[in-house]
Amino acid sequence: xxxxxxxxxxxxxxxxxxxxxxxxxxxxxxxxxxxxxxxxxxxxxxxxxxxxxxxxxxxxxxxxxxxxxxxxxxxxxxxxxxxxxxxxxxxxxxxxxxxxxxxxxxxxxxxxxxxxxxxxxxxxxxxxxxxxxxxxxxxxxxxxxxxxxxxxxxxxxxxxxxxxxxxxxxxxxxxxxxxxxxxxxxxxxxxxxxxxxxxxxxxxxxxxxxxxxxxxxxx
Numbered sequence: 001x002x003x004x005x006x007x008x009x010x011x012x013x014x015x016x017x018x019x020x021x022x023x024x025x026x027x028x029x030x031x032x033x034x035x036x037x038x039x040x041x042x043x044x045x046x047x048x049x050x051x052x053x054x055x056x057x058x059x060x061x062x063x064x065x066x067x068x069x070x071x072x073x074x075x076x077x078x079x080x081x082x083x084x085x086x087x088x089x090x091x092x093x094x095x096x097x098x099x100x101x102x103x104x105x106x107x108x109x110x111x112x113x114x115x116x117x118x119x120x121x122x123x124x125x126x127x128x129x130x131x132x133x134x135x136x137x138x139x140x141x142x143x144x145x146x147x148x149x150x151x152x153x154x155x156x157x158x159x160x161x162x163x164x165x166x167x168x169x170x171x172x173x174x175x176x177x178x179x180x181x182x183x184x185x186x187x188x189x190x191x192x193x194x195x196x197x198x199x200x201x202x203x204x205x206x207x208x209x210x211x212x213x214x215x216x217x218x219x
Contacts, residue, residue, distance in 0.1 A: 021064045022213035027182075029209030030054035035077050036204070038190070041197030044081065044155075051076025057209055059109065069109035069121070074130070075101050077201055084136070090152050092136040092144070099158060100131035105166040105188065119170035125188050127162035127201065155195060162201055164190040172211075179212045 033051045055073035062068070081095040107123025136149040150156060168186035175181060183206075190201035 020217035021061050022215060022217055023061050024214040025057070025059035025061070025067075025211040026214060027057040027059075027209050027211035028055075029057050029071060029073070029207050031205065031207040033075060033077075033203045033205045035079055036202045037077075037079055038200040038202050039195075039197045041199075043084070043086075044153075044197060046079045046081055049076075049079045051078060051203075053103070053205060053207065055103075057211060059211065065111055067109040067111070068106070070104065070106045071207070073103045073105075075103040075127075075203075075205075077101055077127075077203060084153050086152060086154075091139055092149070092152055093139060095134065095136040095149065095153065098131055098133045099129070101127040101162065102130055103127045103188075105186065107166055109170075111172060115174045117172040117174075119172060119182075119184070121170060121184065121186065122167040123165070125164055125166045127164075129158060129160045129162070132158050158199075159192070159194040161192070162190055162194055163192050164188060164201065168205075177213070179210060181208070181210050183208050 031053055033053050035049050035051060037046055039046060053073045053075040055071055057069065057071050059067050059069045077099040078097045079099075080097070082093065084092045084095055103125060104127070105123065105125040107121045110120040111117035112119075134146050134149045134155070136144045136152070138144070144152065166186050166188045168184060170182055170184035172180050172182040186205045186207065188201070188203050188205060193200060
């Protein structure tokens, strides 16, 4: 892994292509994600929850093959738990956690091809929490708010900051000399414990976008 990362840093500096290319792209993106939180606690049986992501994309091209890509996204990282049984005999059902982030994946973007490109992506991500709410119900359908739910299940608010690694594959298709469409399938794996039970974020992201090429072509 260390050798791969070093290679991704060195090759763009060398410049493997003398063909003309646009140095800057800016775009909009949106898609869906499947959350798969990592937790070491037998009391919590979390179900994956589909969410949404959307935002802006900025790309700086070192050459025709190598670029540095940053997404500025709003992303849902919540989950649901069908039922919970506490040690004191309390029971809850339909527990729903809303956990939204301002998510910034920043990675090396390697594209092979001309009009149609296959992309490889790897780098870190940084997440800043913007919403953290949880609700649940007693078996008699009485609803509990966030504070009450946390008190019963023993789960505090999540940390405000998260970080981890992101990697995956993508495709870009050049529709016009000034813009292209793309698709990325990425895995974001949290490296920071953000709650009890060694809880870490984890999600599969499927992201569609359109990028506009800025300025004049460079060599």
